[in-house]
Amino acid sequence: MARRLIAGNWKMNGLRADGTQLAGDLADRIAAEPLTCDLLICPPFTLLADVADAIDGSGIALGGQDCHGAAKGAFTGSVAAAMLVDLGCSHVIVGHSERRHGLGEDDETVLAKAAAAQAVGLTPIVCVGETAGERDAGSALDVVSRQVRHSVPANSGRLVVAYEPVWAIGTGRVPTSDDIAAVHAEIRAVLRADRPDAAAALILYGGSAKPDNAAEILAIDEVGGLLVGGASLTAADFWAIATSCD
Ligand code: 13P
Numbered sequence: 001m002a003r004r005l006i007a008g009n010w011k012m013n014g015l016r017a018d019g020t021q022l023a024g025d026l027a028d029r030i031a032a033e034p035l036t037c038d039l040l041i042c043p044p045f046t047l048l049a050d051v052a053d054a055i056d057g058s059g060i061a062l063g064g065q066d067c068h069g070a071a072k073g074a075f076t077g078s079v080a081a082a083m084l085v086d087l088g089c090s091h092v093i094v095g096h097s098e099r100r101h102g103l104g105e106d107d108e109t110v111l112a113k114a115a116a117a118q119a120v121g122l123t124p125i126v127c128v129g130e131t132a133g134e135r136d137a138g139s140a141l142d143v144v145s146r147q148v149r150h151s152v153p154a155n156s157g158r159l160v161v162a163y164e165p166v167w168a169i170g171t172g173r174v175p176t177s178d179d180i181a182a183v184h185a186e187i188r189a190v191l192r193a194d195r196p197d198a199a200a201a202l203i204l205y206g207g208s209a210k211p212d213n214a215a216e217i218l219a220i221d222e223v224g225g226l227l228v229g230g231a232s233l234t235a236a237d238f239w240a241i242a243t244s245c246d
Contacts (some may be wrong), residue, residue, distance in 0.1 A: 004218065005160065005179045005202055006242045007040040007125065008089060008232025009065060009093060010047075018166025019047035020054045025235035027058035037225065037245035040091055041166055041232070044080055046179045048087075051119035052088040063091030065101060071119070081117045090118045095127045095151050105151035107226045115153040125160040125204070125227065126152055128187070132167035140165070156198035161187055162227040168207025177220050179212075180205055184222035211240035224235070 014022070020239065023041060042063040043051045052062055068078040084092055085197065094117065095110035114124040128147035130140040152159060161182050168174055175183075184203050192199045205217050206227030217223055225245075231237040 001050045002078055002139065002200070004037040004200060004232060004245050005040060005204060006037050006238075006245065007063065007091070007162075007204065007225065007227045008042060008226055008230060008238050009096070009206075009229050010043045011065070011098070011229060012044055013177055014043060014047055014151060016047060016050050019043050020050045023051040023054035023060070026060060026238065027055045028204050029235065030058050030060060035242050035245065037242060038226065039060065040240055042091070042093055048084070048089065061090045063086050064089050064122075065093050065096070065172045067092050067094065067113055067117055067122075069116050081113075084117075085120050085122060088166055089122060091123045091125055091160070093125045093127060093162075095147075097127060097129055097164055097169060101131070102129075107147060110147075110151035111153060112118035114151060114156075114159075116160050118153060118156065119185050121158070123158045123160055124161060125162050127162045127164050127206070127227070128232075129164040129166050129168075129207070135165065135167065140183060144183055145186050145190045148187055152191075152195055152198065154195070156195050156201070157230060159195075159201040160204060160224075161191070161199040161201055162185060162204040164227060170208070172208050174208050174213055174217070177216065180223065181220050184190050184220065188222050206210070209241060211237050211244070214241040214244035 040061040064084040067081040094113040117124040130143040204223030204225045209226045
């Protein structure tokens with residue numbers, strides 16, 4: 001089995017001084033105590049260059065939080081996948097619910113972004129997840145499988161999928177272990193059936209992952225790691241989550 005991945009999504013947080021300090025703290029910790037999982041941090045675009053310097057040689061991977069679906073062009077304010085590679089990124093988050101629901105991105109847009117990432121050798125972390133209303137209506141599995149089918153590119157050698165129930169993000173609420181297991185099994189089944197090149201892709205869980213629930217979530221079948229928001233902004237918390245893989 002591939003090493004598990006603990007990814008930190010810093011979202012729109014951090015100025016250069018905080019970001020380099022946080023990244024440097026993680027680099028110091030990993031130098032002193034190697035991990036059994038892989039570590040990835042996804043700072044805001046403005047911090048990527050500084051953070052790349054701070055983690056240079058540490059083995060910590062760097063990722064962007066979004067990219068455009070086009071290779072380049074007249075897209076004011078957007079960032080191309082190749083620009084992320086240029087700064088040392090290996091991964092990029094696409095289709096985060098804060099963009100799907102907050103900024104109206106649909107599956108087609110997310111698919112284009114994931115394909116643009118793969119075209120330049122980045123691993124897209126394609127986020128999927130149901131809203132509270134969809135879960136209450138009993139359609140969580142349908143929603144997630146539809147999102148995977150429509151936002152993961154057809155030939156996907158390089159891929160991570162992240163299951164992030166919208167209602168669990170930043171709320172302190174986490175689905176039951178059975179519910180996480182059911183969704184992850186559904187995602188694995190869709191990948192096996194429809195995306196055989198990516199059948200073994202890591203499937204992360206995200207949504208209120210914290211030091212005190214990480215080990216329990218990581219023990220669930222098919223959970224290949226965590227996509228951590230709030231708790232990735234504190235080195236001690238993120239590190240405690242990362243060591244939960246041991
Ligand atoms: P929280 O860990 O803050 O709930 O955020 C999860 C998330 O959205 C990661 O992408």
